[in-house]
Amino acid sequence: xxxxxxxxxxxxxxxxxxxxxxxxAATYATLREIEQRLKSISNIEKITKTMKIxxxxxxxxxxxxxxxxxxxxxxxxxxxxxxETKPLESEGKKTLIVVSGSDKGLxxxxxxxxxxxxxxxxxxxxxxDLVVLxxxxxxQLSRSNSKNLVLSFSNVGKNIPTFAEAQAIxxxxxxxxxxxxxxxxxxxxxxxxxxxxxxxxxxxSEEAIKESPNFSAFEIDDxxxxxxxxxxxxxxxxxxxxxxxxxxxxxxxxxMDNASKNAGDMIGKYQILYNRTRQAVITGELVEIIxxxxxxxx
Amino acid sequence: MAFAWKASGLxxxxxxxxxxxxxRRSLKDDKRLAAERRGEMxxxxxxxxxxxxxxxxxxxxxxxxxxxxxxxSPAS
Numbered sequence: 001x002x003x004x005x006x007x008x009x010x011x012x013x014x015x016x017x018x019x020x021x022x023x024x025a026a027t028y029a030t031l032r033e034i035e036q037r038l039k040s041i042s043n044i045e046k047i048t049k050t051m052k053i054x055x056x057x058x059x060x061x062x063x064x065x066x067x068x069x070x071x072x073x074x075x076x077x078x079x080x081x082x083x084e085t086k087p088l089e090s091e092g093k094k095t096l097i098v099v100s101g102s103d104k105g106l107x108x109x110x111x112x113x114x115x116x117x118x119x120x121x122x123x124x125x126x127x128x129d130l131v132v133l134x135x136x137x138x139x140q141l142s143r144s145n146s147k148n149l150v151l152s153f154s155n156v157g158k159n160i161p162t163f164a165e166a167q168a169i170x171x172x173x174x175x176x177x178x179x180x181x182x183x184x185x186x187x188x189x190x191x192x193x194x195x196x197x198x199x200x201x202x203x204x205s206e207e208a209i210k211e212s213p214n215f216s217a218f219e220i221d222d223x224x225x226x227x228x229x230x231x232x233x234x235x236x237x238x239x240x241x242x243x244x245x246x247x248x249x250x251x252x253x254x255x256m257d258n259a260s261k262n263a264g265d266m267i268g269k270y271q272i273l274y275n276r277t278r279q280a281v282i283t284g285e286l287v288e289i290i291x292x293x294x295x296x297x298x
Numbered sequence: 299m300a301f302a303w304k305a306s307g308l309x310x311x312x313x314x315x316x317x318x319x320x321x322r323r324s325l326k327d328d329k330r331l332a333a334e335r336r337g338e339m340x341x342x343x344x345x346x347x348x349x350x351x352x353x354x355x356x357x358x359x360x361x362x363x364x365x366x367x368x369x370x371s372p373a374s
Contacts, residue, residue: 146349153343153357164318164339167311168357172343174309175364223301227310234311 031281034274038267045263051106052256059249065160066190066246073239076232085204085212093181095128097121097200098173100187100240101137102157107252110188110196110244111136117186117198119144129180131173133157133241150176157248161241163234170234181205183233187240188247194254196247203236205229307369312361 099118101111114137122128122145130148132138133156142149153169173183183203188196206229209215220228303313315337322333341357 142349142351146346149346149349149351151343151345152351153341154354155340155342158340162336162338164315164337165341167315168339168341168361171309171311171361172357174311230310231314 031274031277034270034277038270038274041263041266041270045260045267048256048259048263052253052260055249055253055256059246059253062160062242062246062249063190066242069161069239069242073235076235079218079232080204080209080212083209083212083214083218085209085215087182087202088205088208088211094178095125096131096173096176096178096180096183097128098131098183098185098203098237098240099133099137099141100185100237100244101132101134102244102248103135103154104157104248104252105136106255107248108255110248110251111140113196113198114186114188115140115144117200121184121186121200122148129176129178131176133169150178156241157245161238161245163238166234166238166241170230170237174230174233182208185236185240187244190243190247190250193250196251201236201240203233307365307367309365312365 097118099114101114105111111134118130118137118141122130128148129150130141130145131151131153132141132149133153135154138149138152138154142152151172153172156165182205184200185203186198186200189199191197206225209225209229301313308316319337322330322337325333339358342354343357343360344354345352
């Protein structure tokens, strides 16, 4: 009856060679576990691959919309450059920070990059008010700076941003009760397909436009100035929205690319582990049969 | 008081979007569908007070309400 005494020890040895922590009787279970793990990883890989493909097809359209809207925003900023408008540095008036994020996650660090930039700006101007576009940034900023929040928008960035959206947001911002010396829009600047940068752009207040050194070059009535400010705010917002959207899509494409790669790596590793474990089990069984046979021969 | 739309409480952006909608609707059918997609707006918003989130509301409704309010008061 030597074999029965030896069997658990053998099994333990077989299991230990693969996974030292595994309990002796768990060899078969781990095999099944590994199989399940493999299956779930390959399912995840399928999903991330599909998301990557979707993002790459969307990326072209988003980039085209971005270059168009960037042109649009630059043209509108041209006026301020000609007029040499500078942000007013008056004491006592508040700053408004508009954060142009989006609703969806799974796209790398673009939302946390925005939030970090905003937090840095809030250290300099602690009493600034916040307007947040998109659920993700809202969740991040409401945890740390919920006192500063005045408005939040959701449903942003489902599709390519339209000018109507930018107008509606600009309307709500200009209807805010506070009188802001400067409005800063924080958005992700598209550097190239793999990198982006959280950047603030300035949308000027009426006084700032009026005080600009070269203002007299334009013949603008005071009444029209309000309209112009509202319009330029929505121009800048549109620009920020479109560029942020393109960044998000390209970041998602990269994130999903990396995720699929990692899943591929894991699948390779688990496949090897699975095969080894299977062989170890078979070897264990063979040893059992042989010892059993030699025991009954005696 | 140069602008009639200003007196009725509209902002310049609203005025623009109304004008744009009219233009889009007067296009021919095939082009209108593509153009009207550019005019869609389905945002939701919430006001925050003292670190607490207020109620969710549709931006279009909120805009309309605040403009109706502005129409009542003498236009600035």
